[in-house]
Amino acid sequence: MARLLAIYHIRCDARSADERAQAIAIEQSVEMPLAAIDDTHVLSEIVGRVEGVREIGSELFETRVSLSVETVGRDAGQLVNMLFGNTSIHDDVVLHDAEFPDETAAIFGGPRHGLDGLRQRVGAGRRALTCSAIKPQGLPPAKLAEIARRFADGGIDYIKDDHGLADQSYSPFAARVTAVAAALRGSAAHYVPSITGDLDAMRVQIAAAREAGIDTVMVAPMVSGVSNFQRLVADNPAMAFLTHPSLAGAARIAPPFHFGGLFRMFGADAVVFPNYGGRFGYSAETCRLIAKRSLDQRAGLRPCVPVPAGGMSRERVAEMLEFYSTDIMLLIGGGLLEARERLTAATAAFVAEVHGWKAR
Amino acid sequence: MARLLAIYHIRCDARSADERAQAIAIEQSVEMPLAAIDDTHVLSEIVGRVEGVREIGSELFETRVSLSVETVGRDAGQLVNMLFGNTSIHDDVVLHDAEFPDETAAIFGGPRHGLDGLRQRVGAGRRALTCSAIKPQGLPPAKLAEIARRFADGGIDYIKDDHGLADQSYSPFAARVTAVAAALRGSAAHYVPSITGDLDAMRVQIAAAREAGIDTVMVAPMVSGVSNFQRLVADNPAMAFLTHPSLAGAARIAPPFHFGGLFRMFGADAVVFPNYGGRFGYSAETCRLIAKRSLDQRAGLRPCVPVPAGGMSRERVAEMLEFYSTDIMLLIGGGLLEARERLTAATAAFVAEVHGWKAR
Structure with a gap:
């Protein structure tokens, strides 16, 4: 039976590394003393197996634990549960990465559109895509729609909701989507509304978005639950999905695996993550690895668009394109x-810089 | 308009504390430069407000940030998003606690049964409740049912699924529930199956459980998504809900608030959490605060049963009852x-000790 490989980084001293690795293998599989198990199938197949432990830094150890894919089945929530459920509560362990058999990747299916699909939607060729966000929350739909129209007039590709926009009384989802879609009619820009709530509410929102001609939506999988994200992706094959990292920091999952590994495998066409040098603490190296992991050839999955964000400015466009290339x-x-009444002009300048950029 | 108060602990130096607090207030509300906002309602009501910053330790600051309840609406996912969405990605910030207006607590409703309801179900009076778990995963339904029967013969109150048990091919949910319910027929023990997958799958599982006469189920809200948990609680008022801490990433949301604050408010009747001195690193003080927060009088919410677990043994029963009292x-x-063929006897000894315990 095929096995998946979970890779953990553990902060501990050299004497306890082997024991900690073994404890994780048990915690993430049978969660009970092996001495109390007499079933031979469970002992040989279901119990997690330590495949290796090595020192990768001072008091830092990497362990590779293999788990039976039988324990996961076909559910994204159960995959996350098996990879990191209880072990997330140990604050000295990070889920660094995992390697899946191709059959696991095929069950989830990955991006249905990905980099190529999101470029085709806006006729972008090989250049980088552009995106901005309507905010602040608290504004009524008409005002948010006006901001969206000005972004569109500046020539931007995608206009997403701020992730704080949900279904609040001051801009209910349906009214907002109707207003923004109407404001963008005739423009090339694609509106990406944020889909929130329980699965029923999310379905109603996606139906309303589709009705308004929208073909791309945003979901925060760690808030919505990854199983529901998986379900929405499967049920809406024509819709592209952008993921938001809200609450993604609450469990210690290494960002390249979290965004480029898990979210991509579950069907994200584009993944928003905090860029280095912005408001969040990710290093340039972490961001490079997130982008690489989102785009790499893996198990037949389509590449997923990296979307570095969080305090970015026009001044950094050239630097970011240099760093990430145009697959972004x-x-x-x-x-x-911040440009306020000059919003359309500022957007047009941003767009011109991205469209005109040539690698040196 | 009413406001809720989010309380964060920030590791930083004294010079940057005020600035960090202000940055969190903006991140968790409008997420954009205030200079770019001209709407007076947004500036006066929607922007997060720093209500205080104080030093509580060496390079450790507590800030209280008030947010408009308008930004939350009626959705548990949006509440978590507003409290900690992006800020969870800052690894030097902990969401320590939050204070809600009574109207917010009333929207979610808290435990529908809670401590009193779970005691009544098993006729327990004021004594502590007892619980065990069927495992390991990998066993077929008949073997799991046999283990459940032996727990029941020992007189235990609640028998929950191991949280690794989902809907796997080796013990599909429906077959497992049927087998365990049949094995427990005529016994006083209550089986608590683990409900997993997307909201549709969870609903099918709850319906199957109800069909089999089951009145208590387990959900891991951080895996399922808190909005879906909220929905299941609202739609199944006769069912009691036990929460599992899988993926609770509890290092970053302070555990007393996570379990006794959020999970309880969203409707948990009982919350499983890692006990001190077991396999996880929670301190005794943290556990005491979790129990207190689960049980305290708050906004008319029913008390929720604390369920300390994770490597517990019969040897610790008296110590735990001394520490927590019998509201547990x-x-x-x-x-x-581990008692293997003596499982029923070991269970009976555990049960006798709990039933016979008298506070000194």
Whole structure:
């Protein structure tokens, strides 16, 4: 029976590394003393197996634990549960990565559109994609729609909801989507509304979005639950999905695996993550690995668009394109909104710089 | 308009504390430069407000940030998003606690049964409740049912699924529930199956459980998504809900608030959490605060049963009752299963000790 490989980084001293690795293998599989198990199938197949332990830094150990794919089945939530459920509570362990048999990747299916699909939607060729966000929350739909129209007039590709926009009384989802879609009619820009709530509410929102002609939506999988994200992706094959990292910091999952590994495998066409040098603490190396992991050839999955964001500005466009290349979506939100009455012009300047950029 | 108060602990130096607090207030509300906002309602009501910053330790600051309840609406996912969505990605910030207006607590409703309801179900009076878990995963339904029967013969109150048991091919949910319910027929023990997957799958499982006469189920809200948990609680008022801490990433949301605050408010009747001195690193003080927060008088919410677990043994029963008092459910899984062929006797000894315990 095929096995998947979970890779953990453990902060501990050299004497306890082997024991900690073995404890994780048990915690993430049978969660009971092996001495109390007499079933031979369970002992040989279901119990997690330590495949190796090595020192990778001072008091830092990497362990590779293999788990039976039988324990996962076909559910994204159960995959996350098996990889990191209880072990997430140990604050000295990070889920660094995992390697899946191709059959596991095929069960989830990965991006249905991905980099190529998101470029085709806006006729972008090989250049980088552009994105901004309508905000602040608290504005009524008409005002948010007006901001969206000004982004569109500046020539931006995708206009997403701020992830704080949900279904609040001051801009109910249906009214917002109707207003923004109407404001963008005739423009090339694609509106990406944020889908929130329980699975029923999310379905109603996606139906309303589709009704308004929208073909791309945003979901925060760690808030919605990854199983529900998996279900929405499977049930809406024509819709592209952008993921938001909200609450993604609450469990210690290494960002390249979290965004480029898990979210991509579950069907994200584009993954928003905090860029280095912005408001969040990710290093340039972490961001490079997130982008690489989102785009690499893996188990027949389509590449997924990296979307570095979080305090980005027009001044950094050239640097970011240099760093990431053009297989990317550049997202600038507040950095454009600061232009206030000059929003369309600032957007047009951002768009011109991205479209005109040539690698040196 | 009413406001809720989010309380964060930030590791930083004294010079940057005020600035960090202000940055969190903006991140968790409008997420854009205030200079770019001209709407007076947004500036006065929607922007997060720093209500205070104080030093509580060396390079450790507590800040209280108030947020408009308008931004939350009626959705548990949006509440978590507003409290900690992006800020969870800052690894030097902990969501320590939050204070909600009574109207917010009333929207979610808290435990529908809670401590009193779970005691009544098993006729327990004021004593502590007892619980164990069927495992390991990998066993077929008949073998799991046999283990459940032996726990029941020992007189245990609640028998939960190991949280690794989902809907796997080796013990599909429906077959497992049927087998265990049949094995427990005529016994006083209540089986608590683990409900997993997307919201549709969870609904099918709850319906199957109800069909089999089951009145208590287990959900891991951080895996299922808190909005879906909220929905299941609202749609199944006769069912009691036990929460599992899988993926609780509890290092970053302070455990007393996570389990006794959020999970309880969203409707958990009982919350499983890692006990001190077991396999996880929670301190005794943390556990005391979790129990207190689960049980305290708050906004008219029913008390929720604390369920300390994770490597517990019969040897610790008296110590735990001394520490927590009897407003508790004692959960011993592997520690009983180790008795193997003497499982019923070990269970009976555990049960006798809990039933016979008198505070000194």
